[in-house]
Amino acid sequence: MASQEIEALAGALAKLPGLGPRSARRAVLWLVKRRETALVQVIEALSAVKERLVECDTCGNVDTSNPCPICTDPRRDARQLCVVEDVADLWALDRAKLFTGRYHVLGGRLSAMDGVRPEDLTIDRLVARVDAGGVDEVVLAMNATLEGQTTAHYIAEKLEGYPLRITQLAHGLPVGGELDYLDEGTLAQALRARRPVG
Numbered sequence: 001m002a003s004q005e006i007e008a009l010a011g012a013l014a015k016l017p018g019l020g021p022r023s024a025r026r027a028v029l030w031l032v033k034r035r036e037t038a039l040v041q042v043i044e045a046l047s048a049v050k051e052r053l054v055e056c057d058t059c060g061n062v063d064t065s066n067p068c069p070i071c072t073d074p075r076r077d078a079r080q081l082c083v084v085e086d087v088a089d090l091w092a093l094d095r096a097k098l099f100t101g102r103y104h105v106l107g108g109r110l111s112a113m114d115g116v117r118p119e120d121l122t123i124d125r126l127v128a129r130v131d132a133g134g135v136d137e138v139v140l141a142m143n144a145t146l147e148g149q150t151t152a153h154y155i156a157e158k159l160e161g162y163p164l165r166i167t168q169l170a171h172g173l174p175v176g177g178e179l180d181y182l183d184e185g186t187l188a189q190a191l192r193a194r195r196p197v198g
Contacts, residue, residue: 006032058129060105060122062087070094070103077101079136083126083155085109085143093141101139104129109142109151123155130162137165144171144189 006028014024031039055061056068063069070076070090080101084090090103106121118124129135138159142148156166172190173182182190 059090059103060087060107060125061090061103075100078134080139081126081129081135081137082139082141084141085148085151089141089143099139101137106151109145109147110154111147118154121151123158126155127158130159130164135162135164137167140166140168142168144185 010021010024010028012024013019013027014021016024019027031042049064052064053062054064054066056063056066056071058067058071061068061070065072077100080099081104082090082093082099082101083104083106084093085106085108087105090105093099094103104122104126106123106126108116108121110116110118110121126138130138138155140152140155142152152168159166170193172186172193
């Protein structure tokens with residue numbers, strides 16, 4: 001039986017995505033065995049993040065500076081704005097290094113079942129950014145869920161009167177995907193989004 005402090009640490013780690021109680025206990029044991037090196041590094045890193053972490057007032061990204069490095073990077077195309085549901089989506093897209101514009105984090109998606117309304121998200125801030133001018137394209141990078149697509153449709157309607165292009169990420173067949181392993185929703189979307197060959 002571990003001490004109360006070790007159990008508390010394992011309990012805290014078990015709340016992280018992808019870690020259950022057993023994985024959390026293994027992680028704690030690994031850290032305890034390396035308390036002079038790894039544990040000290042983890043504690044210092046967590047402490048620094050706790051002290052310096054802020055939300056970017058411009059886009060909603062989470063970083064240690066406000067505005068964040070993405071919003072202040074002069075190499076970024078300020079005319080392109082990619083709208084995402086969550087910071088994790090921003091990080092995933094930016095890690096791919098395929099989008100060179102700027103971002104806007106909504107802080108979730110519309111959901112009647114969960115009671116998430118437009119005013120609960122940063123949609124008004126998005127409209128204000130577009131209204132300020134200088135944005136030529138808004139890329140709606142919502143998840144391919146009913147709530148994600150509802151959110152994208154709502155935003156498209158809110159931006160309808162502005163002189164800009166509104167685009168959406170393509171949905172459908174994944175690269176290397178085999179048809180017999182895909183669900184009907186993915187197949188239906190792939191058929192709807194089909195395009196000419198050549």
